[in-house]
Amino acid sequence: MASFQTHIAVAAVGSLTASAVCLETGLLNQPQALALFSLGILAGILPDIDSDHSIPTRLVFTILSFAVAISAILIFQGQLSLLYLLGLALTGALFVRFIVYALFARMTEHRGLFHSLPAALIFGLGAFSLAYYLLGLTLNLAWLTAAYVSAGYLLHLLLDELYSVNFIGLSMKKSFGSALTLFSHSSWFAYLLMYAALGLAFYLLPLPYGLVSA
Numbered sequence: 001m002a003s004f005q006t007h008i009a010v011a012a013v014g015s016l017t018a019s020a021v022c023l024e025t026g027l028l029n030q031p032q033a034l035a036l037f038s039l040g041i042l043a044g045i046l047p048d049i050d051s052d053h054s055i056p057t058r059l060v061f062t063i064l065s066f067a068v069a070i071s072a073i074l075i076f077q078g079q080l081s082l083l084y085l086l087g088l089a090l091t092g093a094l095f096v097r098f099i100v101y102a103l104f105a106r107m108t109e110h111r112g113l114f115h116s117l118p119a120a121l122i123f124g125l126g127a128f129s130l131a132y133y134l135l136g137l138t139l140n141l142a143w144l145t146a147a148y149v150s151a152g153y154l155l156h157l158l159l160d161e162l163y164s165v166n167f168i169g170l171s172m173k174k175s176f177g178s179a180l181t182l183f184s185h186s187s188w189f190a191y192l193l194m195y196a197a198l199g200l201a202f203y204l205l206p207l208p209y210g211l212v213s214a
């Protein structure tokens, strides 16, 4: 599999290209392009959160714990005294960083569900939901956010697959096919749930304006 540095570098090139195109065509302004550029890089290391104790895993859970602390402060400000508010934020952050992280590490298997095509789409739709419903971004901008996350994620999976091909002898390593999985018999129920969730999400979520006929 590709190294952490390779994943970062390829994700940065891909994300930069996408942001340049979006800036040129007027789809994004400069701050938005910068934000989505960073998000694209993060998405490029996201699949490896299933490898326990890896740099991406710790990074993602650290960011997540900060996000929980900030959300707790935003939600409960004005309802609690400052001391309780900070205590709640700290408890939430520590809970995510240590308890949820430990549970997650125990439940996931490297190159299992997270290295699959449906997972790339689910993370994209998750990003859409956060951007549209929580952050209140416009419909098209929220879908663009989803595209950055799914594309960055897919780029990672493709890179993992490429690294399992031995170009000199053109032979495949054993890991070939384990990064960009469409379905696995051994965890058929989890895949069934993922495809069901995707189907439901595509049915329920609003489409971008260009695709909706007036």
Ligand SMILES: [Zn+2]
Pocket: 001, 047, 048, 115, 156, 160
């Ligand atoms: Zn990987």
